[in-house]
Amino acid sequence: MSFNFDESIDRRHSDSDKWRKYEGTDVIPLWVADTDFFSPPAVIEALHERVAHGVFGYGLPPQELIDIFIKRMSDLYQWEIKPEWLVFLPSVVSGLNLSLRALTNQEQSSIAPHPIYPQFMKAALFADRDQISAPIKLKGQRWVMDLDCIDNQCSGNEKLLLLCNPHNPGGTVYTREELMEQLTFAQQHELYVCSDEIHCDLILEKGLKHIPFATLNEDAAQRSVTLMAPSKTFNIAGLGASIAIIPNAQLRSRYIQTGAGIVPHVDLLAFVAATAAYQHGQPWLEAQIDYLRANRDLVMERINAMPGLKMMPLEATYLAWIDASALPVDNAHRFFEEAGVGLSPGRDFGNEKFVRLNFGCRRELLEEALTRMDNAIATL
Numbered sequence: 001m002s003f004n005f006d007e008s009i010d011r012r013h014s015d016s017d018k019w020r021k022y023e024g025t026d027v028i029p030l031w032v033a034d035t036d037f038f039s040p041p042a043v044i045e046a047l048h049e050r051v052a053h054g055v056f057g058y059g060l061p062p063q064e065l066i067d068i069f070i071k072r073m074s075d076l077y078q079w080e081i082k083p084e085w086l087v088f089l090p091s092v093v094s095g096l097n098l099s100l101r102a103l104t105n106q107e108q109s110s111i112a113p114h115p116i117y118p119q120f121m122k123a124a125l126f127a128d129r130d131q132i133s134a135p136i137k138l139k140g141q142r143w144v145m146d147l148d149c150i151d152n153q154c155s156g157n158e159k160l161l162l163l164c165n166p167h168n169p170g171g172t173v174y175t176r177e178e179l180m181e182q183l184t185f186a187q188q189h190e191l192y193v194c195s196d197e198i199h200c201d202l203i204l205e206k207g208l209k210h211i212p213f214a215t216l217n218e219d220a221a222q223r224s225v226t227l228m229a230p231s232k233t234f235n236i237a238g239l240g241a242s243i244a245i246i247p248n249a250q251l252r253s254r255y256i257q258t259g260a261g262i263v264p265h266v267d268l269l270a271f272v273a274a275t276a277a278y279q280h281g282q283p284w285l286e287a288q289i290d291y292l293r294a295n296r297d298l299v300m301e302r303i304n305a306m307p308g309l310k311m312m313p314l315e316a317t318y319l320a321w322i323d324a325s326a327l328p329v330d331n332a333h334r335f336f337e338e339a340g341v342g343l344s345p346g347r348d349f350g351n352e353k354f355v356r357l358n359f360g361c362r363r364e365l366l367e368e369a370l371t372r373m374d375n376a377i378a379t380l
């Protein structure tokens, strides 16, 4: 079966967060992290079928989803997980916030990579806890977390290490050695680890493989909360079905208690979409990866040919992290927005000299956006 990712789908009147921001303008939205593609046909069919049933009372996690997810972890990562380790959540962001509140107290702090997906920082802010930033630095052409350099900032009050693998922004797929260094750091400082692995299915670089932090060894498993979801993988982020995997029973019970009565149940249509996606979505996912890889190559080539812009090879995600520090403008995000391209401001992730470009869209639109960026730079 072939899938057409070049199809133009009008999202302007669909209450899309990404598209509504620029409603009534000509700006091409390449910011918030969803794609402009149809979800896998099997997901759309399953939703139609469930809607036709017509009764939408309270739901429970489908046994089918539990079975499929467990098999997926075993097939992909040789990770043998037990059904009771799974905590279903309406969003990974809820999972991050729960980790902060369940695994630290008011006097304890967390450590998070920097730059990072903004909700990592907000989770500490919302919980009113201190957070130490571990810089993401270039090692060769890869963005990796430097934990050595924060050793002297640690006071002994740290309790939680937040990881993002693959990393957003920067797209790094951490190697086993790098993960082992993170584990050693967690052991030395007696930290729990919350590993956000939402982008784990979107590895674009051939030959690389995702390794869940919790699979490193039993010690890693016992100190960890792993967050995964089909939302980015199959473009069902608006439906919100996410999974926390927590092998340690004590941590799991604290985690569940912290969210009780506050974090809502997962929407029953989200369960339907997640089940169909994991069950039947693999051929679609493989085609999407090929399409995104070609988009990435195009973005790499065009961006690195633009004076003042630079990006490193991106191993995973559809989110290009672009260094605009050599561009002679005060605010690169505003500059490109005025030129008709809506990127994410690097400031939100912790570096105002950067912008983030979401290339999860049809190629023709991407080419038009890149041409607009090129033309705008030519006027400087």
Ligand SMILES: Cc1ncc(COP(=O)(O)O)c(C=O)c1O
Pocket (backbone or CB within 6 Å): 033, 090, 091, 092, 093, 094, 117, 164, 168, 196, 198, 229, 231, 237, 240, 242
């Ligand atoms: C690393 C990371 N975690 C979490 C999320 C959001 O997850 P959710 O929509 O399930 O809350 C995103 C979305 O961009 C992300 O990049």
